[in-house]
Amino acid sequence: MQQTLSNTQPSARPFIAQINENxxxxxxxxxxxxxxxxxxxxHEIDINSILNKIEELxxxxxxxxRTLAASVASKVYYHLEQYEISLKLALESxxxxxxxxxSQYVETLINQCIEKYKKMKQAAFEANRKKKLLGENAQAEEEVEKIDEKMEIVIDKMFQRCFNDKQYKQAIGVALEARRLDKVKEAIELSGEHMEDNLGYTFQMAQVTLKSNDFRTEVMKLLLMIYQNRSDSGKFDYYKIAKCQFHLQYPDETAQLLEKLVQEPESESYLxxxxxxxxxHDKENQSFLKQLSESLEAKVKSHQEEDNKVVVERLNQIIVILSGEIRDRLYLQFLKKNNHTDVHIIQNIKKAVGNKSSVLISATVWSNAMMNAYTTNDTFLVDNLPWVGNLTNWNRFSATAQMGIIHAGNKNDAMKILGPYFTGSLAPEQPNSPYMTAGAYFAYGLIHQNQxxxxxTKYFLDGYRNSGQNESVQHGVSLGLGLVSMATKDQEIFDELKQVLYNNADSAIIGEAAAYGMGLVMIGANDQESMHEMLKHIEDQNHEKIIRALSMALALQ
Known part of the structure; x- marks a missing residue:
């Protein structure tokens, strides 16, 4: 008669004894x-004897x-909470x-398998990326662990299980982390009427969770291919298509997309x-905007030759939108109309500050600029010029530059507003100062920032030639030029700022601003040549301010 552990559960000892038989x-x-x-x-299975015997089998x-023995051993190790060994044996089974x-056993080991698989695939992807960067003959830093074929089979079965259960988003999430583009594509294409939702989900996941820019690029290429190959064109999410094209830096393809939308005669797709x-215009960099505008201008000429007036008008409107003119006008109108700052607050601060402390006067002027940013309301500064005139040197530079904050985007009136600061004809009691001129150049850059x-550009380059080698003026010109050329990756402007830096190696004032300008021009460029030049200059540089500015410029790339 079998011995029992309780009234309902038989003992495993007789069957354990059978395993010891030959x-x-x-x-x-x-x-x-x-x-x-x-x-x-x-718990009845002895680890040192019976479990080892099962593993030998x-x-x-x-x-x-053999597979049955591996399955039993796997479950024992699972209950011992040795999940790595348990997973290895489960794969053998x-x-x-x-x-x-x-069951909890299967779900736990699946999670273990997925996590291990994701790490191995990510390591393999990074190793391949480094190999491409360094060349085929480059020595690998560490050996990448080879993925077991049995693990691949389990993962593929898991994906199939997700597809059968219509858990497409779960499959997409795992596939993205495991660098399996084939499964991302399969999950999206199998989702049927939910395809658009899953395309959007994949796009969001790629933007938010993926740390690898290289793999994100591969995902964007895949999404763009799926979008372009779809037959149900009426359900296209054109906004996400455009975002994919920007990430991939495809301005010509974006121009084609916009052209397609404005050509549809009986729909409002041009909107x-x-x-x-x-x-x-709001989200992308100037380099992309410039190339896109040039491509659209070429299409305008083509449609003009065909006398397609409606398409020409719509394409021209898009070019105007991309220039920022409409957005700036609307922003300024809205902010000016809805400016509810209390002028009495700043007046009371002015009374409390008095005329003696240059630091407090400067802080008050800054407060006014923050309160009235983008509103074009410079009444306080204009009405209190004698009081602001108590500022000297760099505080005067800052006070003048704050006109650029107040009038940001007001490009049409920029010279009218800043002209007196450039020419020194601000007021009879306000003699011209190189710091004021430098601040005016900086303000001009703030008004035209990122546009x-x-x-x-010519105005700023002329500013260098008209500066008379004055350090503060060249400082303002460099900062302003960097602001207007932000993220353009314009090599000519970068080289101009680089020459200013090299030609004034002993001037921390000029060199610091030129270095910041170089960084602004190359935002997000990851340009190896320019980065190498900046690193070399850091090694040869003694001025702490220039070293700090070049370090920031490198970070901006």
Whole structure:
């Protein structure tokens, strides 16, 4: 009669004894019975003798039920909470590891398998990326662990399980982390009527969770390919298509998209094109905007030759939107109309500060600039010029530059507002100062920030030639030029700022501003040549301010 552990649960000892026999039939019978009762009888299996015997059977190529032995050993190790060994043996058990079984054992090992697989795939992806960067003959820093074929089979089965259960987002999330573009594509294409939702989900995941820029680029290429190959064009999310094209730096393709939208005669899709243009101007860099505008201008000429007036008008409107003129006008109108700052607050601060402390006067002027940013309301500064005139040197530079904060975006009136500061004709009691002129150049850059044009660039370059080698003026010109050329990656402007830095190696005032300007021009460029030049200059530089500015410039890249 069998011994029992309780009234309902039989002991596993008879079946454990069968495993110690050298007769395969008995061993197989014992393993089958143990497999049925393993969840409550696992503690009866001696680790040093019986468990080792089961593992030996799992490794013995002559034993007919190797997979069963591996499955039993895996479950024992699972209950011992040695999950890595348990997973290894579960993979050895092949079909005995049933992914469709809804048990804690299976779910735990699946999670273990997925996490290990993701780490291995990410390591392999990074190793391949480094190999491409360093060349085929480059020595690998560390050996990348090879992924077991049995693990690949389990992961593929897990993906199939997600597809069968219509858990497409779960599959996409795992596939993205495991660098499996093939499964991302399969999950999106299988989602049927939910395809648009899953495309948006994948785009969001790529933007927010992926740390690898290289893999994010691969995902964007995949999404763009899926969008372009879809037959149900009426359901296109054109906004996400444009975002993918920007990430991939495809301005010509974006121009084609906008052209397609404005050409549809009986729909309002041209309004989508206008909104996309506004979004691009608000979120994308100047380099992309410039190339996109040039591509659209070429299309305008082509349509003019075909006498397609409606398309020409709409494309021209998009070019105007991309220039920022409409946005700036609307922003200024809105902020000016809704400016509810209390002038009495700043007047009371002025009374409390008095005329003696230059630091407090400067802080008050800064407060006024923050209160009235983008509103064009410079009444306080204009009405209190004698009081502001108590400022000297760099405080005067800051006070003048704050006109750029108040009038940011007011490009049409920029010279009218700042002209007196450039010419020194501000007021009879306000003699001209190089710090005021420098501040005016900085303010001019703030007004035109991130909206470069040939005319504005020429004005700043002329500023260098008209500075008379004055350090403070060149400081203001460099900062202003960097602001208007932000993220343009314009090599000519970068070289101009670099020459200013090199030609004034002994001037920390000029060198610091030129270095910041170089960084602003190359924001996000990751340009190896310019980074190497800046690093070399840091090594040769003694001025702490210039070293700090060049370090910031490198960080901006």
């Amino acid at each position: 007769i395969p039939e008995l061993q197989i019978h014992g393993l089958k019975q143990l497999n049925k009762m393993i969840d409550y009888a696992w 799992a490794e013995d190529p002559k034993f007919p039920e 092949r079909e005995k590891f049933d992914l469709n079984e809804r 989508d094109a206008y909104q996309i243009a506004f979004d691009i 470069n044009s040939a005319e504005v």
